[in-house]
Amino acid sequence: MDKLELKAYGKINLGLDVISKRPDGYHNLDMIMQTVDVYDDVILTKIETDGIVVKTDTTILSNGKDNLAYMAAMSLMEEFGIRQGLEIKINKRIPIAGGMAGGSSDCAATLMGVNRMFDLGLEKEELMERGVKLGADVPYCILGGTAIARGIGEILTPLPAPPKCHVVIATPPVSVSTAFVYGNIRPDKITRRPDIEKMVNAIKEQDLYQLSELLYNVMEEVTVPKYPIIQDIKDIMLEDGALNAIMSGSGPTVFGLYDNREKAEKTVEVLKAKELTRQLYLTKFIQ
Numbered sequence: 001m002d003k004l005e006l007k008a009y010g011k012i013n014l015g016l017d018v019i020s021k022r023p024d025g026y027h028n029l030d031m032i033m034q035t036v037d038v039y040d041d042v043i044l045t046k047i048e049t050d051g052i053v054v055k056t057d058t059t060i061l062s063n064g065k066d067n068l069a070y071m072a073a074m075s076l077m078e079e080f081g082i083r084q085g086l087e088i089k090i091n092k093r094i095p096i097a098g099g100m101a102g103g104s105s106d107c108a109a110t111l112m113g114v115n116r117m118f119d120l121g122l123e124k125e126e127l128m129e130r131g132v133k134l135g136a137d138v139p140y141c142i143l144g145g146t147a148i149a150r151g152i153g154e155i156l157t158p159l160p161a162p163p164k165c166h167v168v169i170a171t172p173p174v175s176v177s178t179a180f181v182y183g184n185i186r187p188d189k190i191t192r193r194p195d196i197e198k199m200v201n202a203i204k205e206q207d208l209y210q211l212s213e214l215l216y217n218v219m220e221e222v223t224v225p226k227y228p229i230i231q232d233i234k235d236i237m238l239e240d241g242a243l244n245a246i247m248s249g250s251g252p253t254v255f256g257l258y259d260n261r262e263k264a265e266k267t268v269e270v271l272k273a274k275e276l277t278r279q280l281y282l283t284k285f286i287q
Contacts, residue, residue: 001116001117002045002046003043003044003045003046004043004044004045004113004116004117005041005042005043005044006041006042006043006044006109006112006113007039007040007041007042007109008039008040008041008042008090008094008102008105008106008108008109008141009035009036009037009038009039009105009141009144009286010035010036010038010039010040010093010094010095010100010101010102010105011033011034011035011036011100011101011105011137011140011141011248012033012034012036012100012167012169012248012249012253012255013031013032013033013034013099013217013246013248013249014032014033014034014162014199014211014215015030015031015032015194015195015196015199015214015215015216015217016029016030016031016194016216016217016218016219016249017029017030017031017190017193017194017196017218018182018185018187018190018218018219019187020187020188021187022152026136026152027152027182027185027187028150028151028152029149029150029151029152029153030148030149030150030194030196031148031149031150031153031196032146032147032148032149032159032196032199032200032203033140033146033147033148033149033153034145034146034162034285035144035145035146035285035286035287036100036167036169036255036283036284036285036286037283037284037285037286038093038094038100038169038281038283039093039094039105040090040091040092040093040094040102040105040106040109041089041090041091041093042069042088042089042090042106042109042110042113043087043088043089043090043091044073044086044087044088044110044113044114044117045086045087045089046084046085046086046087046117047085047086047087048085049085050083050085051085051086052070052073052074052077052085052086052087052088053085053086053087053088054067054069054070054087054088054089054090055087055088055089055090056089056090056091056092057090057091057092058092058096060096061090061092061096068103068104068106068107068110068134068135068138069088069090069106069107069109069110070088071107071134072107072108072110072111072114072131072134072138073086073088073110073114075111075130075133075134076111076114076115076118076120076130077114077118080118080120082114082118084118086114088110090106093279095171095253095278095279097175097176097178098171098248098249098251098252098253098279099176099247099248099249099250099251099252099253100169100248100249100253101137101140101141101249103135104134104135104136104137104138104140104141105137105141107131107134107135107138107141108127108131108138108139108141108142109141111127111130111131111138111142112127112142115127124142124143127142128142128143128154128156132154136152136153136154137153139153139154139156140153140154140156143156143158144286144287145158145159145161145286145287146158146159146160146161146162146203146285146287147159148196148200159200159203159204160203160204161285161287162203162206162208162211162285163203163206163207163208163211164208164284164285165208165212165243165257165258165259165284165285166257166258166259166260166261166263166264166282166283166284167255167256167257167258167264167281167282167283167284167285168237168242168255168256168258168264168267168268168271168280168281168282168283169248169253169254169255169279169280169281169282169283170233170237170253170254170255170256170271170276170277170279170280170281171252171253171254171277171278171279171280172227172229172230172233172252172254172276172277172278173277173278174227174229174252175252176223176226176227176250176251176252178249178250180222180226181219181222181223181250181251182250184222185218185219185221185222190218190221192216192218193216193218194214194215194216194217194218195214198210198214199211199214199215202214208243208257208259209243209259211257212243212244212257213243213244215244215245215246215257216246217246217247217248217249219247219249219250219251220246220247220251223247223250223251223252224247224251227251227252229252229276230247230251230252230254232276233245233254233271233276233277234246234247234254234256236267236270236271236274236276237254237256237267238256240263240266240267240270241258241260241263241264241266241267242256242257242258242263242264242267243256243257243258243259244256244257245257261282264282265282268280268282
């Protein structure tokens, strides 16, 4: 196999709670993660020259050794003594630094792709064990679908597919530092938290309305006051018929769930007209 084309899917957080700060500086989380049909293209090609070459269609991302896809390929190729040159081309659609795990998804796709391309024979669980060393969201991005994520995000419990709906994803033209959000959140001061167990029950019972009502992300308490455009987008989604709308991850991407495609399409048109977003998608959940 000389060339392999993969889809690296983004994620949203249907519920996100920050439980406590750990001695290692990370935070213990309680989340429900969901894959959505917004993806980057990751294209792996064997090349004649030595080493790993990364190419992206954006100047924002590094093409060097600090790119997560590069790190993923290098980690497996060094472990298994692979000397073949490899080109990794990434076409970005997932918002960069948008709270949708785009970098982690590219990393996960590269791990899975290198495993296939060079017939390494690693099982999904073995790839997930390696992936967590590269990023907390990488194991989930390998697993995909719907899952409870605990610990730093690496303790995963798969869930059944949630009820079908239309999902509007909107990323405003602001950059949010994940370090800023985690540095300013105070787990012991959080007064409202998502009820993850109730959300799990709503998913199992295929109750879109109960699930939508329960959506909540505690990180909004830090991010929204600093970036009020996030609240502006949420308000438009709710006014135009979203069952609920919240921020994904540490932001700034916002998503709304809809039971009616026409309402979702109207929201997209309003957000376009108001020029509140740099990326905007009408999409769906995938497993």
